[in-house]
Amino acid sequence: MAANSVNPSGSPDVQPDGHTRLNRHLWKWLPWALLGFFWWGLFGFIAKVGSADVDARDMQVLFTLGTLPLVVFILVRRKGMRNNSKGRVIGLVIGLVAGLGNAAYFVAMGRGQASLVGPVTSLFPLVTVLLATLVLKERFNRVQAAGVVLAIISAVLLAT
Amino acid sequence: MTWITASLIVIVLWGVVGLLQKMGSNESSSASLLNWTCAGYVLLLPVLLIHSHLFDLSLRSILLGLLAGLTNGLGAWALYAALEKGAAASVAVPLTALNPLVTLVLALLFLGERLTPTQTAGVVLALAAAVMLSYETVPPQPNTTPLSALVP
Numbered sequence: 001m002a003a004n005s006v007n008p009s010g011s012p013d014v015q016p017d018g019h020t021r022l023n024r025h026l027w028k029w030l031p032w033a034l035l036g037f038f039w040w041g042l043f044g045f046i047a048k049v050g051s052a053d054v055d056a057r058d059m060q061v062l063f064t065l066g067t068l069p070l071v072v073f074i075l076v077r078r079k080g081m082r083n084n085s086k087g088r089v090i091g092l093v094i095g096l097v098a099g100l101g102n103a104a105y106f107v108a109m110g111r112g113q114a115s116l117v118g119p120v121t122s123l124f125p126l127v128t129v130l131l132a133t134l135v136l137k138e139r140f141n142r143v144q145a146a147g148v149v150l151a152i153i154s155a156v157l158l159a160t
Numbered sequence: 161m162t163w164i165t166a167s168l169i170v171i172v173l174w175g176v177v178g179l180l181q182k183m184g185s186n187e188s189s190s191a192s193l194l195n196w197t198c199a200g201y202v203l204l205l206p207v208l209l210i211h212s213h214l215f216d217l218s219l220r221s222i223l224l225g226l227l228a229g230l231t232n233g234l235g236a237w238a239l240y241a242a243l244e245k246g247a248a249a250s251v252a253v254p255l256t257a258l259n260p261l262v263t264l265v266l267a268l269l270f271l272g273e274r275l276t277p278t279q280t281a282g283v284v285l286a287l288a289a290a291v292m293l294s295y296e297t298v299p300p301q302p303n304t305t306p307l308s309a310l311v312p
Contacts, residue, residue, distance in 0.1 A: 025245065025246040028245045028246055029241075029242040029243075029245040029246050029247035029252065030242075030247075032238050032239070032241040032242035032245060032247070033238070033239065033242040033247055033251075033252040033255050033256060034255075035234075035235075035238035035241075035242075036235045036236075036237075036238035036239035036242060036252075036256040036259075037255060037256045037258060037259050037262065038259075038262060039231045039232070039234040039235035039238055039259075040231070040232065040235035040256060040259035040262075041259040041260065041261060041262020041263045041265075041266070042231050042262060042263075042266070043228055043231040043232045043235060043259075043263075044259065044260055044262070044263030045262070045263050045266040045267060045270075046224055046227050046228045046231060047228050048263070048267060048271065049224055049271075050221065050224035050225050050227075050228055053217075053218070053221050054217060054221045054224070054225055055212075055213060057208040057209075057211070057212065058208075058212055058213060058214050058217065058225065059225050059228065060201075060204070060208050061205060061208050061209060061212065061214060061225070062214075062222060062224075062225020062226050062228065062229065063201070063225060063226075063228045063229035063232065064198070064201040064202060064204070064205060064229060065225075065226055065229060066225065066226035066227060066228060066229020066230040066232075066233070067198050067201065067229040067230065067232065067233040068198070068229075069230065069233075070194070070198075070230070070233035070234070070237060071194075071195050071198045074191050074194060074195055075195065077191075079191065080189045080190070080191045080192070081189060081191055081192045081195075082188065082189040082192055083187060083188035083189065083192040083193070083196065084187050084188075086184075086187045087184055087187030087188030087192065087193065087196070088188070088196050090180055090183055090184035090187060090188070090193075090196075091184060091188060091192070091193050091195070091196020091197050091199065091200060092196055092197075092199055092200040092203060093180060093200065094177050094180045094181065094184065094193070094196075094197045094200055095196065095197040095198060095199060095200015095201045095202070095203065095204065096200045096203060096204055097173050097176050097177050097180065097200075098173070098174065098177045098197060098200070098201070099200065099201045099204040099208075100173055100204070101169070101170050101173030101174045101177060103208070104166050104167075104169040104170045104173060105166075105167075105170045105174075107161060107163075107166040108163045108166035108167045108170060109163075111161070111162060111163040111166065112162075112163025112164070112166075112167070113163075113267065113273045113275075114263050114264070114266075114267035114271065114273065115263070115264040115267040115268060115273045115275055115283065116163070116275070116279060116283065117163055117167055118259075118260030118263035118264055118267075119260045119264065119282075119283045119286040119287050119290070120164075120167045120171075120286055121167050121170045121171060121174070121260075122257060122259070122260045122286065122287065122290040123171055123286055123289060123290060123293070124170065124171045124172075124174035124175045124177075124178065125175070125178055125257070125290065125293035125294045126171065126175065126289070126293055127171055127172055127174075127175020127176065127178070127179075128175045128176075128177075128178030128179050128182070128293075129293055130175075131175060131176065131178075131179040132178075132179055132182060135179060136179070136182060136183070138182075141295070141296075141297050143292045143295045143297075144292060144293050144295060146292055147288075147289045147290075147291075147292030147293035147295070148289075148293070150285045150286075150288050150289035150292065151285075151286065151289035151290075151293065153285055154282045154283075154285035154286040154289055155282075155286075157278055157279070157281050157282030157285065158164075158278075158279060158282035158283070158286070159164060160278065
């Protein structure tokens with residue numbers, strides 16, 4: 001048995017071609033994925049409405065306070081808590097960088113249309129994919145390569 | 161600063177976050193990484209609170225800010241739950257990457273925003289690009305954090 005087919009978290013079997021079976025337990029996970037889709041989309045809308053009156057820095061302060069109930073829930077639940085010192089440092093740095101990114105997002109939302117800022121900022125995996133090839137020596141797949149091309153065309157269309 | 165400049169800064173910073181998540185996923189579980197990320201948010205507070213007008217804000221504004229944090233966290237939570245319950249990251253992550261579609265529809269419906277034909281084409285391509293860029297074919301190890309799980 002290949003090492004990557006062992007999955008204690010209940011994830012679907014990994015097929016020989018590296019893909020996972022789509023339909024397995026669809027009804028179990030699809031509602032959660034759709035919820036994630038919905039919550040994050042709503043986040044963008046709330047960011048837009050909030051940033052109309054609130055300074056981007058204050059929005060990020062309130063944003064931080066708004067995430068705390070979830071932190072408390074995770075700490076109380078005490079499930080799947082696993083890390084090491086490197087993981088903790090990476091988590092802290094993620095918070096610092098993401099926090100500044102969120103503040104910039106609130107600035108963008110305050111000054112531009114949400115219908116443009118939302119889709120444009122969702123292009124951030126472009127930077128991740130490019131950095132991963134440089135830093136982690138990962139190779140991006142054909143779908144991602146096509147995504148890079150579409151992202152560039154989209155940026156040209158939206159900037160003109 | 162225009163919205164385009166600010167959006168470019170977002171793309172770079174959130175893009176770096178995506179890389180850090182890839183690096184952190186071998187060291188931490190998703191739940192733990194989420195908590196330490198929030199600890200990082202808290203570390204940033206002293207910088208943000210300089211020149212703060214927090215106490216001048218209306219209750220409505222404060223609630224909107226709190227809701228922004230809550231909905232963002234719930235989004236990450238829901239994606240983790242989907243992955244825990246058997247979703248393939250190569251399907252669930254690109255699906256949730258389409259979330260600006262919700263923002264867009266709400267903005268068109270409730271804020272009266274309108275797009276020119278060129279902007280519409282750009283937005284459609286951006287959404288398609290976001291989905292394609294977040295398509296990871298390498299199956300992640302158990303309990304790892306998928307790309308773009310901490311930022312929408």
